[in-house]
Amino acid sequence: MSPRPISRRGLIGGGAAAAVGVGAVGVGAYALAHDDPDAAAASRLDRTYPFRAEHQAGITTPAQDRLHFAAFDVTTSSREDLVTLLKAWTLAAERMTAGGPAGPVGPLEGAYDLPPDDTGEAIGLPPSGLTITFGFGPSLFVDDDGKDRFGLAERRPAALEQLPHFPGDNLDEFRSYGDLCVQACADDPQVAVHAIRNLARIGFGTVSVRWSQLGFGRTSSTSESQTTPRNLFGFKDGTMNVKAEETAALEKHVWVQPGDDDAGAWLEGGSYVAVRRINMTIEVWDRQPLGDQESFIGRTKDTGAPLSGGEEPDQPDFAMAGREGPIMPVTSHVRNVHPDFHDGARMLRRGYNFVDGTDAIGGLNAGLFFLAYLRDPRTHFIPIQLQMTKVDELMEYLKFTGSALFAVPPGIAPGEYVGQALFV
Amino acid sequence: MSPRPISRRGLIGGGAAAAVGVGAVGVGAYALAHDDPDAAAASRLDRTYPFRAEHQAGITTPAQDRLHFAAFDVTTSSREDLVTLLKAWTLAAERMTAGGPAGPVGPLEGAYDLPPDDTGEAIGLPPSGLTITFGFGPSLFVDDDGKDRFGLAERRPAALEQLPHFPGDNLDEFRSYGDLCVQACADDPQVAVHAIRNLARIGFGTVSVRWSQLGFGRTSSTSESQTTPRNLFGFKDGTMNVKAEETAALEKHVWVQPGDDDAGAWLEGGSYVAVRRINMTIEVWDRQPLGDQESFIGRTKDTGAPLSGGEEPDQPDFAMAGREGPIMPVTSHVRNVHPDFHDGARMLRRGYNFVDGTDAIGGLNAGLFFLAYLRDPRTHFIPIQLQMTKVDELMEYLKFTGSALFAVPPGIAPGEYVGQALFV
Numbered sequence: 090m091s092p093r094p095i096s097r098r099g100l101i102g103g104g105a106a107a108a109v110g111v112g113a114v115g116v117g118a119y120a121l122a123h124d125d126p127d128a129a130a131a132s133r134l135d136r137t138y139p140f141r142a143e144h145q146a147g148i149t150t151p152a153q154d155r156l157h158f159a160a161f162d163v164t165t166s167s168r169e170d171l172v173t174l175l176k177a178w179t180l181a182a183e184r185m186t187a188g189g190p191a192g193p194v195g196p197l198e199g200a201y202d203l204p205p206d207d208t209g210e211a212i213g214l215p216p217s218g219l220t221i222t223f224g225f226g227p228s229l230f231v232d233d234d235g236k237d238r239f240g241l242a243e244r245r246p247a248a249l250e251q252l253p254h255f256p257g258d259n260l261d262e263f264r265s266y267g268d269l270c271v272q273a274c275a276d277d278p279q280v281a282v283h284a285i286r287n288l289a290r291i292g293f294g295t296v297s298v299r300w301s302q303l304g305f306g307r308t309s310s311t312s313e314s315q316t317t318p319r320n321l322f323g324f325k326d327g328t329m330n331v332k333a334e335e336t337a338a339l340e341k342h343v344w345v346q347p348g349d350d351d352a353g354a355w356l357e358g359g360s361y362v363a364v365r366r367i368n369m370t371i372e373v374w375d376r377q378p379l380g381d382q383e384s385f386i387g388r389t390k391d392t393g394a395p396l397s398g399g400e401e402p403d404q405p406d407f408a409m410a411g412r413e414g415p416i417m418p419v420t421s422h423v424r425n426v427h428p429d430f431h432d433g434a435r436m437l438r439r440g441y442n443f444v445d446g447t448d449a450i451g452g453l454n455a456g457l458f459f460l461a462y463l464r465d466p467r468t469h470f471i472p473i474q475l476q477m478t479k480v481d482e483l484m485e486y487l488k489f490t491g492s493a494l495f496a497v498p499p500g501i502a503p504g505e506y507v508g509q510a511l512f513v
Numbered sequence: 514m515s516p517r518p519i520s521r522r523g524l525i526g527g528g529a530a531a532a533v534g535v536g537a538v539g540v541g542a543y544a545l546a547h548d549d550p551d552a553a554a555a556s557r558l559d560r561t562y563p564f565r566a567e568h569q570a571g572i573t574t575p576a577q578d579r580l581h582f583a584a585f586d587v588t589t590s591s592r593e594d595l596v597t598l599l600k601a602w603t604l605a606a607e608r609m610t611a612g613g614p615a616g617p618v619g620p621l622e623g624a625y626d627l628p629p630d631d632t633g634e635a636i637g638l639p640p641s642g643l644t645i646t647f648g649f650g651p652s653l654f655v656d657d658d659g660k661d662r663f664g665l666a667e668r669r670p671a672a673l674e675q676l677p678h679f680p681g682d683n684l685d686e687f688r689s690y691g692d693l694c695v696q697a698c699a700d701d702p703q704v705a706v707h708a709i710r711n712l713a714r715i716g717f718g719t720v721s722v723r724w725s726q727l728g729f730g731r732t733s734s735t736s737e738s739q740t741t742p743r744n745l746f747g748f749k750d751g752t753m754n755v756k757a758e759e760t761a762a763l764e765k766h767v768w769v770q771p772g773d774d775d776a777g778a779w780l781e782g783g784s785y786v787a788v789r790r791i792n793m794t795i796e797v798w799d800r801q802p803l804g805d806q807e808s809f810i811g812r813t814k815d816t817g818a819p820l821s822g823g824e825e826p827d828q829p830d831f832a833m834a835g836r837e838g839p840i841m842p843v844t845s846h847v848r849n850v851h852p853d854f855h856d857g858a859r860m861l862r863r864g865y866n867f868v869d870g871t872d873a874i875g876g877l878n879a880g881l882f883f884l885a886y887l888r889d890p891r892t893h894f895i896p897i898q899l900q901m902t903k904v905d906e907l908m909e910y911l912k913f914t915g916s917a918l919f920a921v922p923p924g925i926a927p928g929e930y931v932g933q934a935l936f937v
Contacts, residue, residue: 098815155729157868162875196747197815201804208799209747209814210866263871278702278729279743282868286745286877290799297875303868305579305702305727319703321710323620323633375632375714380625390633391522391621442634444581444706444727445869447687451586451721453710 097190097211098197134215134276140183142500144344144358145507147220147274148437148462149333151312155278156304156441157285158364158458160267160493161296163229168239172512174295178223178271179506181291182284188216191287208290210283217277221284223507224270224362224495227251244511246345246353248361248465249496256478257489264366264491267299272362272460274439278303300491302366304441304458311439317393317401320457321369321442322486324386325393328401329428331437342435342469343462345499355510358499360462363436363470366491368448369456374486385482387421395423420482426473434469436461456487466494521614521635522621558639558700564607566924568768568782569931571644571698572861572886573757575736579702580728580865581709582788582882584691584917585720587653592663596936598719602647602695603930605715606708612640615711632714634707641701645708647931648694648786648919651675668935670769670777672785672889673920680902681913688790688915691723696786696884698863702727724915726790728865728882735863741817741825744881745793745866746910748810749817752825753852755861766859766893767886769923779934782923784886787860787894790915792872793880798910809906811845819847842906849905850897858893860885880911890918 138146163171181191190196192206199205230245232238251266273284282303289298308320309327313334320326331338340346345356374382383389387396387405395405397416405423409416417424428435439462444455463469478484498508562570587595605615614620616630623629654669656662675690697708706727713722732744733751737758744750755762764770769780798806807813811820811829819829821840829847833840841848852859863886868879887893902908922932 159871197803199803201807202802204800205747205803205806205814208745208795210743210745212743212747212815279866282729282745282866282879286795286799286879289877290796293796293800298871298877299875300871301868301877302870303727303729305706305729319634319636321632321634321706323629323636371632371710372714372717375710376628376717378626379621379623379629382629383625390629391636442703442706444725446726447583447722447724451723453713453722453725455706455710 097188097207097214098195134217136218136276137187137216138218138220140186140221141503141505144360144500145222145497146186146500147222147272148343148360148439148497149311149339150218150220150274151315151333152307152309152439153218153220153274153276154307155275155281156307156458157273157278157281157301158304158460159271159285159289159301160226160299161269161271161289161292162299163238163268163296165295166238168512170295171239172506174292175508175512176506177291178288179501181287182221182223182507185284185287186216186219186221188219191291208283208287211280214277214280214283217275217280219273219275219280219284221288222272222497224272224497225249225508225511226267226269226493226495228266229268241511244352244355246350246356246496248350248467249353249494252363252466252492252494253471255474255489257484257487258492259488259490260492261490264300264302266493267495269296270362270364270493270495278305302443302458302491304443306442308440308442308457309438311437320440321371321455322374322382322386324382324388324390325401326440326457327438328388328393329435331435338435339437342464343437345464349465353496356496356498360464360497361466362495362497363459363461363463363466364491364493364495365459365474365489367457367459368454368488368490370452370486370488371455372452384418384421385486387417387423396421418482420480422477422481422483425476425481430476431473432468434473436463436469462497521612521631521638522619558641560642560700561611561640562642562644564610564645565927565929568784568924569646569921570610570924571646571696572767572784572863572921573735573763574642574644574698575739575757576731576733576863577642577644577698577700578731579699579705580731580882581697581702581705581725582728582884583695583709583713583725584650584723585693585695585713585716586723587662587692587720589719590662592936594719595663596930598716599932599936600930601715602712603925605711606645606647606931609708609711610640610643610645612643615715632707632711634710635704638701638704638707641699641704643697643699643704643708645712646696646698646921648696648921649673649932649935650691650693650917650919652690653692665935668776668779670774670780670920672774672891673777673918676787676890676916676918677895679898679913681908681911682916683912683914684916685914688724688726690917691919693720694786694788694917694919702729726867726882726915728867730866732864732866732881733862735861744864745795745879746798746806746810748806748812748814749825750864750881751862752812752817753859755859762859763861766888767861769888773889777920780920780922784888784921785890785894786919786921787883787885787887787890788915788917788919789883789898789913790867791881791883792878792912792914794876794910794912795879796876808842808845809910811841811847820845844904844906846901846905846907849900854900855897856892858897860887860893886921
């Protein structure tokens with residue numbers, strides 16, 4: 090534990106010395122400015138996760154309630170500027186995830202004739218379990234014309250290609266792709282927004298925001314300590330998620346392993362994140378009978394148990410007969426994405442519900458912002474998405490409007506910067 | 514207190530009898546499905562506010578953390594259909610604000626061959642302080658061609674006209690106007706979204722969503738029990754708000770009074786809500802020196818005290834001299850909207866921060882969704898907005914992209930439906 094607590098106002102009497110230690114700050118003594126400063130509620134918002142660790146935080150971390158995800162385009166052609174930015178982002182992320190301001194001075198303590206090095210909207214807000222997770226897109230390595238932008242082309246892992254255009258994709262280019270990504274998760278949305286906004290501010294002149302997405306409610310659990318939440322179809326989602334406690338499954342399905350890719354050795358201990366913005370035609374869905382909804386999913390709406398019986402965590406019995414064919418319909422979502430039909434492949438999903446105003450036909454622009462961490466998109470995502478597009482009944486109620494893939498480097502040790510292994 | 518608690522699953526053993534009593538349900542015995550089911554945290558999420566009261570809830574109610582606001586266009590020309598919808602919305606809103614499902618059956622208990630009467634994403638979630646507040650736009654009374662759409666033209670209050678196009682307005686038609694509005698506020702965004710989504714579902718065939726807006730963090734306090742939150746400029750906002758405890762000020766500045774408007778007598782005890790979607794050019798703001806930011810606002814960024822000194826709640830001294838002119842600059846926001854310069858007019862603000870992805874130039878599409886409840890827009894809003902556009906330094910960092918005005922009818926008694934006084 091740090092002997093010198095910091096707050097989002099600025100370092101309290103600590104200066105540079107305190108900043109060095111923030112990675113070790115745990116649940117700490119941050120000022121609270123909430124309406125209900127109850128100790129137990131506060132203890133949740135006081136949570137911090139170390140920024141420096143074997144893996145980046147924000148993957149197996151118990152999924153926080155709120156998301157702000159941003160994709161950036163790099164606007165410089167200078168490798169040095171890019172590295173400088175990653176170093177600056179590392180320091181800012183370390184400060185903010187520890188509950189501090191984005192810069193060493195903070196929003197209030199600087200000179201009156203200089204812009205503050207923190208934007209101030211998180212003054213007084215606790216750390217709120219903030220995690221900040223960085224990723225590198227295929228276009229960072231090679232541009233559309235095949236040009237090696239930053240001398241990184243030879244280090245691009247073979248799996249790091251733009252996702253294919255899947256049947257049914259109706260992609261908005263400005264909700265897709267990107268050179269870099271930053272995922273900010275927190276239990277207070279203002280804290281997540283503050284993190285992305287300050288990283289964008291720090292990146293001014295080197296990167297610009299390509300697209301960004303807020304998620305208001307998590308749709309997955311990433312820890313056995315969490316209950317399974319519901320998506321906007323009203324169903325429990327992510328029941329079979331790889332969880333933080335499944336260490337063997339994480340190695341097999343989530344973390345890139347030594348030998349997976351020689352060019353991408355820098356990614357060992359990292360992962361890939363598949364990003365899909367999935368609009369749900371909820372107005373049409375809401376007019377489907379309950380029984381049909383359950384058949385489309387393959388689970389009961391109530392408990393989330395498979396239609397073949399049992400409890401939520403129980404495995405479906407795909408052979409069990411129903412009145413017409415298997416009781417788990419061959420067109421059900423659960424069957425089409427189940428590991429049994431994909432060589433055992435599993436993902437760590439970390440999706441969020443979103444509502445972004447209104448669509449052109451008077452419905453809600455709403456759905457699931459799908460995020461899945463996985464060891465290799467060629468085995469753990471693309472075949473499963475392709476299978477979905479073929480026979481999955483759910484497809485009729487989905488419209489894929491955004492798509493991206495990023496390589497998520499491993500965690501870093503003291504003194505390192507995010508993604509350093511790629512640049513040395 | 515209701516002897517028969519309900520939950521978002523459906524009425525528990527209660528049926529119609531329980532439904533009658535939901536308006537009287539207080540903080541109750543709802544099932545919780547949160548990760549941190551701590552009693553004190555739960556007590557906040559367990560809060561309910563009666564749907565039937567003298568005034569609609571969601572105005573003086575202590576501002577909840579999250580917002581989903583929707584404007585609807587009426588797609589029928591039948592007055593009867595419109596009234597039928599208002600009756601159905603009343604019942605659904607009463608159920609949902611009490612922590613129940615949108616329909617009498619709920620998301621799970623219906624027949625398998627019928628669509629559920631609730632969409633299910635709020636199953637297990639507590640009431641979360643949900644309020645649902647309804648309003649009527651000018652276009653409900655008279656359309657663009659001057660046609661009396663539903664026989665209501667003669668009852669339109671003189672103040673209920675579309676807001677003028679203010680200097681600097683850059684309005685998106687599909688973020689502006691609307692025949693009806695519904696404001697859903699809750700401490701859980703999924704609960705607010707669930708409310709709007711189900712009201713839209715119930716309205717299918719009678720109304721369509723014209724636009725909708727999520728707000729992730731409140732920017733105003735409406736009760737002395739609340740601390741002043743911060744907007745995305747990083748400043749405390751709404752310091753001088755009319756608060757629930759100021760009963761005389763509410764009568765003077767917020768609630769429509771007998772005699773205010775003969776045609777609009779049905780609106781007595783109601784209010785007007787001025788809606789402005791205000792994009793902030795936060796990337797430019799963030800490059801302004803701290804001293805300049807404070808001069809633009811007229812308050813310190815730290816405590817929110819006026820630049821003339823004192824504490825946050827203290828009145829500014831507009832006569833106090835500074836180094837160059839008054840210490841409260843004549844161009845400061847606080848001065849330009851202060852009651853002293855507007856015949857004492859005050860508003861009850863209820864705004865929320867928003868981030869809606871990305872704008873066309875690589876910045877965040879972010880700002881303040883301004884909601885203000887007031888007795889008369891002609892005295893309490895339009896002159897103040899006009900004054901702002903003239904000399905307020907803040908205008909350089911604002912872009913008004915949405916605008917609307919609605920009349921918000923008073924509360925209703927048992928047996929009545931929302932807005933009934935307008936139709937009888």
